[in-house]
Amino acid sequence: MFRETITHAGGTTEGTASETHAVTLLVRAARRQYAMEATPAGGALITWTRHVFGPGGNSLVLVDRSIRLDPMTPVGNLTDTVREDLSLVDGDPRARYDLVKGRRVITGTLWQVPPFPTAGLRARRLVVEDRGRVRLTLTARLGLLAHAHRTTTTAPRGWYHPSAYESAGLNRPGRRAGLLRDSTSAAVCSCLELSAVGGDREHARRLALDHRRAVTAEFVADRLAVPVNA
Ligand SMILES: [Zn+2]
DSSP states (O other): OEEEEEEETTEEEEEEEOHHHHHHHHHHHHHTTOEEEEOTTSOEEEEEEEEEEOTTSSSEEEEEEEEEEEESSOOOOOOHHHHHHHHHHHHOTTOEEEEETTEEEEEOSSOEEOHHHHHHHHHTTSEEEETTEEEEOHHHHHHHHHHHTOEEEOOOOEEEOOOHHHHTTTTSTTOBTTBEEEOOEEEEETTSOOEEEESSHHHHHHHHHHHHHHHHHHHIIIIISSOTTO
């Protein structure tokens, strides 16, 4: 279950969205190529712009629209152990609940999550039973996605003393008292697949955001646009 916040012409509207409704929203948004980003809590932010008639009704103006999905139960800390257990459940279509000495466990083809962590995964709404099978909730999947793509940007070097090699070009603009300025900033991601350099830190932050949006759109198109049990 998610809290759904819609930003539209009249302001914002809040409501609730079931997992099925949230999947529908994300898949539709991906088809329309709206920007979308998974949040660390296990939700998502969908944003797009729309042309509407401005005051007077004669000219079209661009306005921002968004739908924010916040999980009722945020995923919390996704430790290595939790992520390993979730990976077992996610990778095995035979994952199901079983009882061992009267205590509930999740079992798969060749593995078992013991009672205590099983209780934790259930209480945190990271897994759900669906037609006899235990699967990850959308919240867990979005939270894992955000966790896999934690981006950072490096601080620009700023003014610095040029090396002997660079000193040869000191007559160029940007020189100050023999110093050169480097405002570039690198955008990196914990997935190690992003290596981009922005002209300044704001640009690098934009590159990092573009990456997080790209992986979210890819996840929605590849993993959500088909029925889970297909
Ligand atoms: Zn990444």
